[in-house]
Amino acid sequence: MDLDHIRNFSIIAHIDHGKSTLADRILELTGTVSGRNMRAQVLDTMELERERGITIKAQAVRVSWKAHELNLIDTPGHVDFTYEVSRSLQACEGAVLVVDAAQGVEAQTVANAYLAIENNLEIVPVVNKIDLPQADPDASAAELAELVGGKPEDVLRISAKTGDGVAEVLDAIVDRIPPPSGDAKAPPRALVFDSSYDQYRGVVAFVRVVDGAFAAGEPLRAMAQGTRFEAEEVGFFAPTMKAADTLGAGEVGYVITGLKDVSRLRVGDTLTSEQRSAAEALPGYKDVKPMVFAGLFPTDSDDYPDLRDALERLKLNDAALFYEPESSQALGFGFRCGFLGLLHMEIVRERLEREFDLDLLVTAPNVAYRVLERNAEWLEVHNPAEMPRELDAVEEPYIRASIIVPKDYVGPVMELNNERRGRFDHMEYLSPERVLLAYELPLAEIVLDYYDQLKSRTRGYASFDYDVAGFREGDLARVDILIADEPVDALSMIVHREAAYSRGRALVERLRQEIPRQFFDVAVQAAIGSRVIARETVKAKRKDVLAKCYGGDITRKRKLLEKQKAGKRRMKQVGAVEVPQEAFLAVLNLNDGTKR
Amino acid sequence: MTGSVRHLYVHLPFCAHRCGYCDFVTVVGRRGQHAAYVDGLLAELELERAVLAPELETVFLGGGTPTFTQPRELERLLGALPPAAEVTVEANPETVTPALAALLRRTGVNRVSLGAQTFQPRLLGVLDRVAGPDDVRVAVYHLLDAGFDNISLDLIYGIPGQEPSDLAADIEEALALRPEHLSCYELEAKPGTRFTHGHGEELRRQAEAMEGYFECVVETLVAAGYRWYETANFCRADAAERDLRSRHNLAYWRGRDYLGLGIGAVSTVRGRRWRTTPRLGAYLGALSEGRNPVREYEPLADAVRREERVMLGLRLDEPLPVATVAGSLDAHALARLERLGLVRHVPLADDDPPAAGDALILTTRGRLLGDAVTADLVT
Numbered sequence A: 001m002d003l004d005h006i007r008n009f010s011i012i013a014h015i016d017h018g019k020s021t022l023a024d025r026i027l028e029l030t031g032t033v034s035g036r037n038m039r040a041q042v043l044d045t046m047e048l049e050r051e052r053g054i055t056i057k058a059q060a061v062r063v064s065w066k067a068h069e070l071n072l073i074d075t076p077g078h079v080d081f082t083y084e085v086s087r088s089l090q091a092c093e094g095a096v097l098v099v100d101a102a103q104g105v106e107a108q109t110v111a112n113a114y115l116a117i118e119n120n121l122e123i124v125p126v127v128n129k130i131d132l133p134q135a136d137p138d139a140s141a142a143e144l145a146e147l148v149g150g151k152p153e154d155v156l157r158i159s160a161k162t163g164d165g166v167a168e169v170l171d172a173i174v175d176r177i178p179p180p181s182g183d184a185k186a187p188p189r190a191l192v193f194d195s196s197y198d199q200y201r202g203v204v205a206f207v208r209v210v211d212g213a214f215a216a217g218e219p220l221r222a223m224a225q226g227t228r229f230e231a232e233e234v235g236f237f238a239p240t241m242k243a244a245d246t247l248g249a250g251e252v253g254y255v256i257t258g259l260k261d262v263s264r265l266r267v268g269d270t271l272t273s274e275q276r277s278a279a280e281a282l283p284g285y286k287d288v289k290p291m292v293f294a295g296l297f298p299t300d301s302d303d304y305p306d307l308r309d310a311l312e313r314l315k316l317n318d319a320a321l322f323y324e325p326e327s328s329q330a331l332g333f334g335f336r337c338g339f340l341g342l343l344h345m346e347i348v349r350e351r352l353e354r355e356f357d358l359d360l361l362v363t364a365p366n367v368a369y370r371v372l373e374r375n376a377e378w379l380e381v382h383n384p385a386e387m388p389r390e391l392d393a394v395e396e397p398y399i400r401a402s403i404i405v406p407k408d409y410v411g412p413v414m415e416l417n418n419e420r421r422g423r424f425d426h427m428e429y430l431s432p433e434r435v436l437l438a439y440e441l442p443l444a445e446i447v448l449d450y451y452d453q454l455k456s457r458t459r460g461y462a463s464f465d466y467d468v469a470g471f472r473e474g475d476l477a478r479v480d481i482l483i484a485d486e487p488v489d490a491l492s493m494i495v496h497r498e499a500a501y502s503r504g505r506a507l508v509e510r511l512r513q514e515i516p517r518q519f520f521d522v523a524v525q526a527a528i529g530s531r532v533i534a535r536e537t538v539k540a541k542r543k544d545v546l547a548k549c550y551g552g553d554i555t556r557k558r559k560l561l562e563k564q565k566a567g568k569r570r571m572k573q574v575g576a577v578e579v580p581q582e583a584f585l586a587v588l589n590l591n592d593g594t595k596r
Numbered sequence B: 001m002t003g004s005v006r007h008l009y010v011h012l013p014f015c016a017h018r019c020g021y022c023d024f025v026t027v028v029g030r031r032g033q034h035a036a037y038v039d040g041l042l043a044e045l046e047l048e049r050a051v052l053a054p055e056l057e058t059v060f061l062g063g064g065t066p067t068f069t070q071p072r073e074l075e076r077l078l079g080a081l082p083p084a085a086e087v088t089v090e091a092n093p094e095t096v097t098p099a100l101a102a103l104l105r106r107t108g109v110n111r112v113s114l115g116a117q118t119f120q121p122r123l124l125g126v127l128d129r130v131a132g133p134d135d136v137r138v139a140v141y142h143l144l145d146a147g148f149d150n151i152s153l154d155l156i157y158g159i160p161g162q163e164p165s166d167l168a169a170d171i172e173e174a175l176a177l178r179p180e181h182l183s184c185y186e187l188e189a190k191p192g193t194r195f196t197h198g199h200g201e202e203l204r205r206q207a208e209a210m211e212g213y214f215e216c217v218v219e220t221l222v223a224a225g226y227r228w229y230e231t232a233n234f235c236r237a238d239a240a241e242r243d244l245r246s247r248h249n250l251a252y253w254r255g256r257d258y259l260g261l262g263i264g265a266v267s268t269v270r271g272r273r274w275r276t277t278p279r280l281g282a283y284l285g286a287l288s289e290g291r292n293p294v295r296e297y298e299p300l301a302d303a304v305r306r307e308e309r310v311m312l313g314l315r316l317d318e319p320l321p322v323a324t325v326a327g328s329l330d331a332h333a334l335a336r337l338e339r340l341g342l343v344r345h346v347p348l349a350d351d352d353p354p355a356a357g358d359a360l361i362l363t364t365r366g367r368l369l370g371d372a373v374t375a376d377l378v379t
Helices: A019-029 A047-052 A079-090 A107-118 A137-148 A166-176 A301-317 A342-355 A407-419 A450-457 A497-514 A554-569 A581-589 B031-051 B071-080 B098-106 B121-126 B133-145 B164-176 B194-223 B247-253 B280-288 B302-313 B331-339 B364-368 B370-377
Strands: A006-013 A060-065 A068-074 A094-100 A122-128 A189-198 A202-211 A213-215 A219-222 A228-230 A233-237 A241-244 A246-248 A252-256 A270-273 A292-298 A322-328 A332-339 A360-362 A369-373 A378-381 A391-406 A423-429 A434-442 A463-473 A476-483 A493-496 A522-528 A531-538 A571-574 A577-580 B007-012 B056-063 B084-091 B111-117 B151-157 B181-186 B226-230 B233-236 B259-261 B266-269 B272-276 B295-299 B343-347 B358-362
Touching (some): A006 A079, A006 A107, A006 A166, A019 A094, A019 A122, A060 A166, A060 A233, A060 A252, A068 A166, A079 A107, A079 A189, A094 A107, A094 A137, A107 A122, A107 A137, A107 A391, A107 A463, A122 A166, A233 A246, A246 A252, A292 A301, A292 A322, A292 A342, A301 A322, A301 A332, A301 A342, A332 A342, A342 A360, A360 A581, A391 A407, A407 A423, A434 A463, A493 A497, A497 A522, A497 A531, A497 A581, A554 A571, A554 B266, A554 B272, A554 B302, A554 B370, B007 B071, B007 B247, B031 B071, B031 B259, B031 B280, B056 B247, B071 B098, B084 B247, B111 B133, B133 B151, B151 B164, B151 B194, B164 B194, B181 B194, B194 B226, B302 B370, B331 B370, B364 B370
Parallel strands (some): A006 A094, A094 A122, B007 B056, B056 B084, B084 B111
Antiparallel strands (some): A060 A068, A189 A270, A202 A252, A219 A228, A233 A241, A292 A332, A292 A360, A322 A332, A369 A378, A369 A391, A391 A434, A423 A434, A476 A493, A476 A522, A571 A577, B181 B233, B226 B233, B259 B266, B266 B272, B272 B295
């Protein structure tokens, strides 16, 4: 296919604004999928994706429309996968930006629009769900036109659900989005914008060919990572895999690599031919690093090998997942895992529990810290318990946050951001009613309950998006928790020095409630180094005996004893103290019932 | 053929009304069925007679309210039961008349356990008890007049609304009656019951104060010369050097076999336990046809018996021989509990078979924490 008849585009939208439904309608209308085989949201392959209404892995589908080859590149829809989104967008020349006619522009719409603009994409603005009774297409179209710098009358109005206006979207893609440029004769270059692992065929790379052509049997090289392999097969999705002789310049498709591990072929890398190697890789490759860390421990320590196997298998398909063995004196053997963000963590946890049937205890998440040790080098710390007590400087990751709220909630959001050490950047009115607030915040202030707080303080109206801005120095302290003078590694936390006292107090108080009374007084302390900043005592119990034992009904009494024994088995031993597993999650619930 | 069981329990479920806190098998009213029920008990006794030893150590009539049973039927039952060294009948104070006391006396009863519960009218009301404080005193004097010299009083503490001063007054009034024996039970408010629903809030409020009630009971009674021989049971030192412990209940705590007759009654005989149906109609129906009533059986493995032995044996103030339960003790936990001053090793008394090894006993604090200590100790 000559370049003039190819269009590569993405659909970008805030969560639930109808991206997947529009994709389904496009497949139907172009005859790619017959109505009979139409399964709602065919592009979202994983069970979990359908349930959460988000897309984890991008895929690309080729459709035909009026003698043109259109490649629809599906993008992940969430903040944690910004980098993957940006690579998907780099593979396109245009984007269909979808906004829900009842909701208007949301934080992710803005973030995605900016990403698309940064990638020089032609944007086709679309207002969806015009059939909804509460739809306000005019207001949404005005917001959208303002955002992308166009005219409201150029904004298409559709209902992806009914199919109304979808043909016009396809026409607009052909008319407004430019064809790909590229040199079919140059040494081959293709951008890897996603990859996936297949049990039988290994890593499948999703690529956008920029220059030259790729064919099966050719020895290839990933230019950034240096990984070498032979293309076992090339082809495209329509919507299932179809092998092709070649993938030419401007085209989108897949390359079966036979590699056994997705981490050897990272998103953003450039494929080229070994024999006719390109001189320069495509720009923009970035080694994405996990920013959020948490300990994952099997509830039953016998499940440790199963957890290890499950992580190994997840990692095959999730290059961003990081894990290393961790042993906690309180929680036993587990893994310290690194994630792109909170949603990524939630997805991994759910997949482990659902697909691998594991019962997990997940510690409170923390961010990555960069630490300058006394007269030593910078090192990265993923676990508060490993933070050196003596150090020269600590840096923590910051994010750039965009929050969109109705104007009445600006006050509460500012208040929240101030509590969370946020730095106001700017504010703009998207419409007379809706405001975008831009802040810089330490990521550590986001990972626990920021999103819940934001939602509850704005009655659910706020939308939120962020990207990582880099590391900044912070005045941070490591707070350790001691139970009966034993430090409990799983409860150590890194907090801003000003908040250390109140966080320490709150955690110690929470633990006093969570730890059952023992045979002796148990001191629960929070300390910075050797200085105790908070202390509570779990008083020894004075009585634990049911007085009555009547009429020979010994079985009943024995069952009570067995119940008591079973309760003890669920406890973790910290020194001589029995601590319920829930107590280790106390830090997750510090703000329950207490307004900060 | 004769058996080896030397302890017999007989359940008499009838009550004038049901008290809110009670969770025993009871039948309210049904005066017309007392005779049929006694027939049933005696028929069941005949069916099981083979397990009983020729001479019994104890017979215990519990309820329900055994003394609410029609006097004629009660007398017929007591007359037909095998004799024993200790024959106890539970009685509610308001049922004890001179005539009843005389009836019990002439039918071989030599121990009466009176359900006094509390002497505070307000708290008796909370418990739905009919008797007033004076009924208890009067009952005791009727029993003394009839010649009884072994009377036990039941007290309940932890009643919703009970102040520490109420408890002190109860103990003082009980002691004034010089009973040979006292059983002091903490009120158990079972979750989900009407009683807990009605008083749960009050119980939660006083939970902290109530923690000290048990200690107070123990301290006061021990100071008054009573022996704290079992977690909830106390007996007076006797001038005539009688052992005033409840021999029947000691049999449970020492893991002896016993036969229970009547609805809801539990028996343990040669490694097997069973509970008879709590349904009166089913019970009477089966026995009128000469069949055993429906029972739930539970085989008791050796390990289970040992576990029960620890659980019950440590409630007593007598040492538990380690040799009999060694396989069921967690050595680490034992060492820890010793360090914490909750358990003590003591030498076995010379006459205590088997002679090998030593024995365990809980310290005073260990006894107050007995359930938790036991849960730690048994593997």
